[in-house]
Amino acid sequence: MKWSDTIPFNRPLLNARLLVQAPAQDWEEHLREREQAAHERGRLDGERALSQQLLQQRNEMAELQRGVVDSLRRALPQVILEAQTALIHLALESAQKIVAGLPVSPEMIEAVVREALRQVEDTAEIAIQLHPEDLALLRKHNSPILNGVPEAGPLRFTSSADVTRGGCLVQTRFGLIDARRETKVEQLRHTLAA
Numbered sequence: 001m002k003w004s005d006t007i008p009f010n011r012p013l014l015n016a017r018l019l020v021q022a023p024a025q026d027w028e029e030h031l032r033e034r035e036q037a038a039h040e041r042g043r044l045d046g047e048r049a050l051s052q053q054l055l056q057q058r059n060e061m062a063e064l065q066r067g068v069v070d071s072l073r074r075a076l077p078q079v080i081l082e083a084q085t086a087l088i089h090l091a092l093e094s095a096q097k098i099v100a101g102l103p104v105s106p107e108m109i110e111a112v113v114r115e116a117l118r119q120v121e122d123t124a125e126i127a128i129q130l131h132p133e134d135l136a137l138l139r140k141h142n143s144p145i146l147n148g149v150p151e152a153g154p155l156r157f158t159s160s161a162d163v164t165r166g167g168c169l170v171q172t173r174f175g176l177i178d179a180r181r182e183t184k185v186e187q188l189r190h191t192l193a194a
Helices: 024-101 106-115 131-142 183-192
Strands: 126-130 155-161 168-172 175-178
Touching: 106 126, 106 131, 106 168, 126 131, 126 175, 131 155
Parallel strands: 126 155
Antiparallel strands: 126 168, 168 175
16 A cells, blocks of 8 residues: 555544654654554563562462471371381281291290299299190200299299290289280380380
């Protein structure tokens, strides 16, 4: 389109004024400058809007991060407690299976009896109950513990089905010392849980 072409309008123009009588070359440069100025304003407005949006997102992320850290901080003691409990349970179960799998020998039975006798305060009238197979094993090997120990005096051995293999019950005038395997495991469980 040339500058001298007629432009048809659907309605009559109102308040039309002649701006400047400038050559077309200056007018095109003027339009380019206005276009560049408008482009620059648009770019600056876009950068400003983007900067505000990034700042808002950064604040939201910081708030989210604080929430996650606080949540973890509150949950960590419970996780530690649950892990400790599970670890104790696992260790006790493992120890119980290992001990249950150990072969019962006369030496082991003697050690259990001696350990239980260390807890005896009165050496008079001591009766030791063993599992029938454990008592038979001690008798078969002529264990010296059947004749007593110097620090405890004479001992009376009896068999009892209430005692599991590898353990013993020691009865004195003052009470009962329970040295069965399952009792020791339970005492260990209570000690570790405390």
